[in-house]
Amino acid sequence: xxxxxxxxxxxxxxxxxxxxxxxxxxxxxxxxxxxxxxxxxxxxxxxxxxxxxxxxxxxxxxxxxxxxxxxxxxxxxxxxxxxxxxxxxxxxxxxxxxxxxxxxxxxxxxxxxxxxxxxxxxxxxxxxxxxxxxxxxxxxxxxxxxxxxxxxxxxxxxxxxxxxxxxxxxxxxxxxxxxxxxxxxxxxxxxxxxxxxxxxxxxxxxxxxxxxxxxxxxxxxxxxxxxxxxxxxxxxxxxxxxxxxxxxxxxxxxxxxxxxxxxxxxxxxxxxxxxxxxxxxxxxxxxxxxxxxxxxxxxxxxxxxxxxxxxxxxxxxxxxxxxxxxxxxxxxxxxxxxxxxxxxxxxxxxxxxxxxxxxxxxxxxxxxxxxxxxxxxxxxxxxxxxxxxxxxxxxxxxxxxxxxxxxxxxxxxxxxxxxxxxxxxxxxxxxxxxxxxxxxxxxxxxxxxxxxxxxxxxxxxxxxxxxxxxxxxxxxxxxxxxxxxxxxxxxxxxxxx
Numbered sequence: 368x369x370x371x372x373x374x375x376x377x378x379x380x381x382x383x384x385x386x387x388x389x390x391x392x393x394x395x396x397x398x399x400x401x402x403x404x405x406x407x408x409x410x411x412x413x414x415x416x417x418x419x420x421x422x423x424x425x426x427x428x429x430x431x432x433x434x435x436x437x438x439x440x441x442x443x444x445x446x447x448x449x450x451x452x453x454x455x456x457x458x459x460x461x462x463x464x465x466x467x468x469x470x471x472x473x474x475x476x477x478x479x480x481x482x483x484x485x486x487x488x489x490x491x492x493x494x495x496x497x498x499x500x501x502x503x504x505x506x507x508x509x510x511x512x513x514x515x516x517x518x519x520x521x522x523x524x525x526x527x528x529x530x531x532x533x534x535x536x537x538x539x540x541x542x543x544x545x546x547x548x549x550x551x552x553x554x555x556x557x558x559x560x561x562x563x564x565x566x567x568x569x570x571x572x573x574x575x576x577x578x579x580x581x582x583x584x585x586x587x588x589x590x591x592x593x594x595x596x597x598x599x600x601x602x603x604x605x606x607x608x609x610x611x612x613x614x615x616x617x618x619x620x621x622x623x624x625x626x627x628x629x630x631x632x633x634x635x636x637x638x639x640x641x642x643x644x645x646x647x648x649x650x651x652x653x654x655x656x657x658x659x660x661x662x663x664x665x666x667x668x669x670x671x672x673x674x675x676x677x678x679x680x681x682x683x684x685x686x687x688x689x690x691x692x693x694x695x696x697x698x699x700x701x702x703x704x705x706x707x708x709x710x711x712x713x714x715x716x717x718x719x720x721x722x723x724x725x726x727x728x729x730x731x732x733x734x735x736x737x738x739x740x741x742x743x744x745x746x747x748x749x750x751x752x753x754x755x756x757x758x759x760x761x762x763x764x765x766x767x768x769x770x771x772x773x774x775x776x777x778x779x780x781x782x783x784x785x786x787x788x789x790x791x792x793x794x795x796x797x798x799x800x801x802x803x804x805x806x807x808x809x810x811x812x813x814x815x816x817x818x819x820x821x822x823x824x825x826x827x828x829x830x831x832x833x834x835x836x837x838x839x840x841x842x843x844x845x846x847x848x849x850x851x852x853x854x855x856x857x858x859x860x861x862x863x864x
């Protein structure tokens with residue numbers, strides 16, 4: 368397989384508990400359906416709103432952030448009631464997700480399907496309710512690493528859910544879709560794109576279902592992962608400013624990985640008879656921290672280049688003048704509770720930091736990003752290593768603090784990688800301190816920690832201050848859990864010592 372078109376890998380954004388804007392609308396001509404009919408649709412940039420976080424902004428604050436930035440499309444990874452309630456009356460177009468672990472039940476039980484639609488869709492489809500347009504059935508269920516465990520459930524679940532929507536008189540309003548990872552297809556050149564052999568039959572069934580119900584094909588494309596996963600991948604090919612490593616495919620020339628990947632899917636769809644299927648990009652983005660290739664300047668260059676490319680209406684060599692129907696950036700906010708198994712970058716995909724502050728200048732087609740308003744911060748104080756103390760016994764404290772809090776910025780390539788040993792200790796102490804809502808005992812660390820009112824941030828290395836408005840998705844930080852965590856911390860410390 369060519370290094371220019373590697374399979375995408377799982378990003379961990381596919382967390383089933385929650386984790387990727389209609390702006391600057393352009394009227395574009397898109398070919399839809401296998402019949403070749405032409406329709407005019409609105410092409411927009413959307414955003415994924417994930418909630419696998421240690422410091423959760425209140426859903427109402429997030430919805431106001433979306434509205435202030437004229438973000439009119441949002442994709443959820445589940446049907447979180449708090450998020451959906453906050454979206455009521457906003458007019459924002461919503462894609463609601465169904466986690467992969469629900470597919471088995473929904474595929475075998477029409478009653479369960481009816482119940483899910485009633486509880487998570489119908490109840491919100493009222494006057495001044497939620498503008499639900501899509502239901503995402505599973506999230507990358509054909510991912511190679513899943514070894515086919517969800518594969519047989521997808522089409523039966525779609526069938527049951529379609530019937531449930533019809534019973535609720537919503538089948539003509541809401542479309543069922545299945546977000547797929549780009550590893551569902553493969554090729555050495557875009558024009559030779561084909562679905563993986565073991566998926567060919569089920570993909571034909573899936574696309575036939577989507578086509579018959581007027582639904583688009585949704586795919587997640589990550590040039591960052593191609594660069595991260597292959598030392599042979601040319602860095603400039605991941606971006607949109609031109610490359611010295613163009614891919615020549617017959618009469619077509621590819622100057623960026625996104626277009627090459629997109630057209631590989633177009634070719635794969637053509638091979639099963641659906642070359643005109645409308646396509647939405649369910650996830651695409653660039654992380655800002657945690658590894659050497661994830662930083663603010665690279666993220667801004669990629670995301671701004673992508674937005675400009677899509678809104679220019681240029682399309683791709685196989686679909687000139689026809690960009691994707693919509694693109695959902697991954698993601699809206701950083702998610703500090705996500706697994707780092709795919710890489711330390713996994714917690715840093717947001718165009719906004721966890722507290723809704725824009726990380727870099729980004730024009731979504733309607734002006735630069737605006738920060739979240741009315742964010743309720745904890746007092747502006749930090750926990751750092753006491754400079755007067757001997758820190759030779761700090762290792763276990765450091766390890767335990769980072770096992771609860773997020774310390775991925777301290778790793779090689781991270782924004783806090785070069786702040787020195789004492790700086791690393793202070794960063795870990797403070798991250799834990801803020802996670803426990805600045806509980807006085809959480810900065811003790813056997814006498815090695817001290818509270819300061821002077822911001823210890825250095826350069827791009829930001830020592831965070833926690834927020835108070837909202838419930839944590841990953842950890843419920845009420846008083847009882849603070850006590851439990853502290854007890855676990857000290858018992859574990861005594862045991863390790």
